[in-house]
Amino acid sequence: MSEQEVLKDIHTLAKKIGRNVNLMEVCGTHTQAVARAGLKSLLPKNVHLTTGPGCPVCVTAQEDIDAIVSLALAGIPVATYGDMMRVPGSFGSLDQAREKGAQVFDIYSTEEALEIQKEYPDLVFFGLGFETTAPMSAFAIQKGLVIYPTHKLFLPAMKALLEIGELKIDGYICPGHVSAIIGSKPYEEMRVPQVITGFQPDDILVAIYMLLKQLAEDRADVENEYVRLVKEGGNPEALNQIFEVFEESDGNWRGFGTIPGSGLKIKEKYKAFDARLKYKDILDRVDFSKSRKPTACKCGEIIRGLKSPTDCPVFKKGCTPDKPIGPCMVSVEGACNVEYRYGK
Amino acid sequence: MVNDESIELDHGGGGYKSWELLQDIRGALKSRGKWQNCEDDAAVYDLSSSVIPAKAGIHSKLVFTSDAFIVEPIFFPGGDIGKIAMCGTINDLSVMGAKPLGISLSIVMEEGFSKTDLMKIMRSINKVSEESGVPVVTGDTKVMQKGKIDKIEITTAGVGLADRVIENKGIKAGDVIISSGDLGEHAVTLLASRFNYKTKIISDSKPLNKEIEKVGEYLNACKDPTRGGLAANIVEMANKSRVKIVLDEKTLPYKKETVAVSELLGIDIFALASEGRFIASVSPKNADKVLEILKKFNNEAKVIGHAEAGSGVYLKTKLGALRPIEMPKGKLIPRIC
Amino acid sequence: MCLAFPGKILKIQGDKSVVDFDGVEKEVNISLIKGAKVDEYVMVHAGFAIQIMGKKDALEVFKLYKEAEGK
Numbered sequence: 001m002s003e004q005e006v007l008k009d010i011h012t013l014a015k016k017i018g019r020n021v022n023l024m025e026v027c028g029t030h031t032q033a034v035a036r037a038g039l040k041s042l043l044p045k046n047v048h049l050t051t052g053p054g055c056p057v058c059v060t061a062q063e064d065i066d067a068i069v070s071l072a073l074a075g076i077p078v079a080t081y082g083d084m085m086r087v088p089g090s091f092g093s094l095d096q097a098r099e100k101g102a103q104v105f106d107i108y109s110t111e112e113a114l115e116i117q118k119e120y121p122d123l124v125f126f127g128l129g130f131e132t133t134a135p136m137s138a139f140a141i142q143k144g145l146v147i148y149p150t151h152k153l154f155l156p157a158m159k160a161l162l163e164i165g166e167l168k169i170d171g172y173i174c175p176g177h178v179s180a181i182i183g184s185k186p187y188e189e190m191r192v193p194q195v196i197t198g199f200q201p202d203d204i205l206v207a208i209y210m211l212l213k214q215l216a217e218d219r220a221d222v223e224n225e226y227v228r229l230v231k232e233g234g235n236p237e238a239l240n241q242i243f244e245v246f247e248e249s250d251g252n253w254r255g256f257g258t259i260p261g262s263g264l265k266i267k268e269k270y271k272a273f274d275a276r277l278k279y280k281d282i283l284d285r286v287d288f289s290k291s292r293k294p295t296a297c298k299c300g301e302i303i304r305g306l307k308s309p310t311d312c313p314v315f316k317k318g319c320t321p322d323k324p325i326g327p328c329m330v331s332v333e334g335a336c337n338v339e340y341r342y343g344k
Numbered sequence: 345m346v347n348d349e350s351i352e353l354d355h356g357g358g359g360y361k362s363w364e365l366l367q368d369i370r371g372a373l374k375s376r377g378k379w380q381n382c383e384d385d386a387a388v389y390d391l392s393s394s395v396i397p398a399k400a401g402i403h404s405k406l407v408f409t410s411d412a413f414i415v416e417p418i419f420f421p422g423g424d425i426g427k428i429a430m431c432g433t434i435n436d437l438s439v440m441g442a443k444p445l446g447i448s449l450s451i452v453m454e455e456g457f458s459k460t461d462l463m464k465i466m467r468s469i470n471k472v473s474e475e476s477g478v479p480v481v482t483g484d485t486k487v488m489q490k491g492k493i494d495k496i497e498i499t500t501a502g503v504g505l506a507d508r509v510i511e512n513k514g515i516k517a518g519d520v521i522i523s524s525g526d527l528g529e530h531a532v533t534l535l536a537s538r539f540n541y542k543t544k545i546i547s548d549s550k551p552l553n554k555e556i557e558k559v560g561e562y563l564n565a566c567k568d569p570t571r572g573g574l575a576a577n578i579v580e581m582a583n584k585s586r587v588k589i590v591l592d593e594k595t596l597p598y599k600k601e602t603v604a605v606s607e608l609l610g611i612d613i614f615a616l617a618s619e620g621r622f623i624a625s626v627s628p629k630n631a632d633k634v635l636e637i638l639k640k641f642n643n644e645a646k647v648i649g650h651a652e653a654g655s656g657v658y659l660k661t662k663l664g665a666l667r668p669i670e671m672p673k674g675k676l677i678p679r680i681c
Numbered sequence: 682m683c684l685a686f687p688g689k690i691l692k693i694q695g696d697k698s699v700v701d702f703d704g705v706e707k708e709v710n711i712s713l714i715k716g717a718k719v720d721e722y723v724m725v726h727a728g729f730a731i732q733i734m735g736k737k738d739a740l741e742v743f744k745l746y747k748e749a750e751g752k
């Protein structure tokens with residue numbers, strides 16, 4: 001078996017289906033893997049891959065970025081994943097706050113944040129990401145780390161996209177590592193062809209093949225290509241960790257606004273570690289009116305798969321990875337950044 | 345808002361922003377005299393035109409370069425700040441086709457810096473001198489108040505002589521691109537130390553003058569992929585040479601450990617720096633000869649791609665698609681997504 | 682949304698383990714997985730093992746799928 005055989009089968013199936021097929025890779029790491037392998041140029045003309053809302057940096061709401069930058073500028077030491085450093089908020093990015101003298105640390109794991117906390121007891125960790133990073137935040141909170149949480153649950157966004165119905169989605173390429181945590185079972189609630197897959201070019205090719213196969217046979221199943229990692233029930237221990245510390249709440253997404261039941265809020269029991277409460281006095285003084293001001297940036301529509309980066313009026317014209325206007329240009333898995341680097 | 349005019353760390357990252365800053369600086373420094381190649385790794389002064397009578401012909405070009413070095417940690421597996429300060433300048437002269445003659449060494453230290461460490465660095469510098477045959481002949485030291493500088497900064501400058509200058513812009517369509525060994529291992533060593541990884545990989549820093557001397561006559565273009573890694577340097581060479589370069593994913597010059605570190609930290613492998621490797625373009629008829637010689641220095645030397653008519657740098661992926669390789673954008677930040 | 686990389690467990694001590702990633706060893710937190718053993722492969726994301734790895738790769742899955750289809 002080789003990649004070329006899979007590609008050949010994809011072309012045969014696509015021809016059989018005939019019509020245009022829109023597949024959404026909801027996970028940003030898939031978007032990047034697709035671009036890195038140059039996959040799009042090898043697919044049949046009627047098979048389209050659209051980028052979904054699975055870049056945690058991209059979907060972080062402007063208010064949350066403005067809040068954490070405000071805390072940093074107010075003298076509170078802040079740590080976050082490197083991905084977030086350069087995302088511009090209304091008061092600049094965390095990286096720019098650092099240039100102005102704020103204590104900002106880019107870290108790779110929450111254990112590193114716990115180390116930094118020994119020297120900077122007031123440290124706040126800006127927690128972001130989906131079910132894959134929420135357990136690490138939960139772990140750290142139980143060890144005493146104070147967190148400003150913006151964690152999100154991923155399935156509600158996938159459901160919301162189907163419900164809004166702005167874009168016809170013929171199939172989902174489901175996230176591999178979120179699925180390692182939540183398992184394959186929860187996807188069964190959605191009636192659309194879905195394949196959970198890994199991040200090697202062959203994984204994605206096989207997933208596309210499996211989706212086309214479902215479409216050709218008029219099925220809408222949840223199939224798991226990533227059997228080497230994803231179990232039906234996911235990782236119960238990681239889920240236990242998440243729900244020991246967090247409870248479901250409404251989530252605030254860039255591009256969507258509020259999606260009910262898509263957020264994770266720190267439980268009453270752990271409220272001492274919730275930066276939103278601990279630094280309420282500082283946050284109450286922040287002027288969030290700017291956060292909601294619309295700009296020319298089309299990140300919102302791009303996240304919902306409605307627009308492609310090249311449709312955005314500021315793409316490459318004022319918005320570049322060096323001077324990003326929106327988060328989709330900052331994150332290396334953001335649709336705009338990927339298009340900027342790998343597009344024609 | 346942050347003042348647009350302030351210098352950011354990205355300006356020192358070796359990517360696009362560094363290049364932009366250099367353009368501004370070059371723009372402000374208007375006089376070049378009779379110096380040429382001021383945008384390459386070293387500048388060239390043709391002695392035959394003025395100093396030496398035209399007939400001399402041999403070693404008639406003076407090549408001059410300078411570089412500043414800061415590194416964290418100062419001592420790392422396979423080297424230290426002194427070694428890279430020497431190698432950096434020797435290599436910048438060597439990739440231009442010059443035989444390095446001598447080095448100047450300027451050191452700025454923080455008050456309280458360990459004398460033992462300083463002498464350890466000097467011994468390391470001396471070792472490179474002996475190995476490469478390039479002496480340190482002049483220099484300066486300054487000491488700054490504690491906290492005004494982080495431990496130590498070293499600046500070296502060097503002069504060399506060349507018969508034929510190898511320029512960045514010399515790649516011709518049809519050339520093959522050769523790497524003198526596996527790349528990125530200097531960066532991997534520093535990242536491993538920053539993130540507590542244990543690996544056998546050590547910094548690739550070493551002086552390149554002897555190996556380049558052996559193959560220099562066959563090289564159409566040559567550059568050492570230091571800051572900004574293969575990506576920044578090959579893009580620069582392709583742009584200056586006005587050719588398209590296609591690298592082959594199947595023969596990329598990276599060890600499995602280097603791939604692992606880049607994947608673990610989410611850092612672009614093509615942006616990882618080397619301090620003792622070069623990439624060169626040679627015409628296909630000379631490729632085997634060059635490789636045979638280079639393999640005596642480093643068995644990993646190999647062809648990594650080719651040049652053709654057109655523009656840009658592309659990677660031919662294992663699936664057979666072409667995707668662009670871009671100049672890195674800024675400092676390397678690990679990421680989780 | 683989640684870069685992760687597989688590696689082999691070399692050593693376990695409580696919640697901590699040492700994992701080998703193609704010749705690069707790193708300390709990894711294994712508190713999120715139950716019952717991991719030395720010599721097993723785990724997927725690591727942001728310093729934590731998120732799941733124990735099985736074996737079948739993409740092309741094997743494809744092969745199985747094709748075989749099932751043939752029947």
